[in-house]
Amino acid sequence: MIQWYPGHMAKAKRILKKDLSLVDLVIETIDARIPKSSKNPDLNEIIKNQNKIVVLNKMDLADDNLNKNWIEHINKETDAVLINSITGEGASRLKSLLNNKYDIISKKLSQKGRKARQIRAMIIGVPNVGKSALINILAGSKIVTIGDKPGITRGRQWINIDKKVKLLDTPGILWPKFSDEDTAYKLAVTGAVDNDIFDFELASYKLIKFIRDINADFLKEFYNIDFGQEHPYDILPMIAKKRGCIMSGGKVDRNRASQLLINDFRRGKLGKITLEKPGDDSDDLSVS
Structure with missing residues (x-):
């Protein structure tokens, strides 16, 4: 976590x-x-x-x-x-x-x-x-x-x-302990958490899942890839190949691909994406 x-x-x-x-x-x-x-x-x-x-x-x-x-x-x-x-x-x-x-x-x-x-x-x-x-x-x-x-x-x-x-x-303030894993990773991929604190590869798997649950076309169209219900672990190499993240010997550079994916999301290159909807039980917002 x-x-x-x-x-x-x-x-x-x-x-x-x-x-x-x-x-x-x-x-x-x-x-x-x-x-x-x-x-x-x-x-x-x-x-x-x-x-x-x-x-x-x-x-x-x-x-x-x-x-x-x-x-x-x-x-x-x-x-x-x-x-x-x-x-x-x-x-x-x-x-x-x-x-x-x-x-x-x-x-x-x-x-x-x-x-x-x-x-x-x-x-x-x-x-x-x-x-x-x-x-x-x-x-x-x-x-x-x-x-x-x-x-x-x-x-x-x-x-x-x-x-x-x-x-x-005032300085930006988080809370002492994240109790929800998805909340923590959403804060990480949007840039609210120091990059040195979290694992980019694990965060990229979460981001792929978040986006796929909303609309997989954001990923498919921007990276020109195609996938169904594959695990994010198997989707990241598709992105890596399209972005040229290949090391010597043809091995996929997952770390570099993860950083590119997260930066593409942060800069809005994938499209206008909101990861939470009002009214969802798990993502409702209390304004009181």
């Missing part, structure tokens, strides 16, 4: 609990490809009844229809918005929600005889879900460092977005 909970995450979790008293709302950022698995179950207990907006980032890598389904599903309980934090698509909708929150909070302050002020929002989520890129889009400039490796953000920092909103960026 994959496990990754470095010391800085435990420290960040303790700080997050204290910082909640400083903010008016929480922006919880999840991966649109795995909305359920990228939602940290520990954060529900920490956030409790805090005002919240859910952002489904990386919408461009996820299935368009399932994006709509997930938004409808989450909107039953709280505000939610789809975002592509690289291009900025969806950012105007998020800004509109933040402005609405500002108006509501300002009205409450006025009723208490206090002056309006910037609302303070905390951005939270698992590693490498795009929190820092989202902040840069909202701020309109490159304020925080971004990268495609989890764990780039280690400290907390306040960022002024405009006269109405101030954001607190």
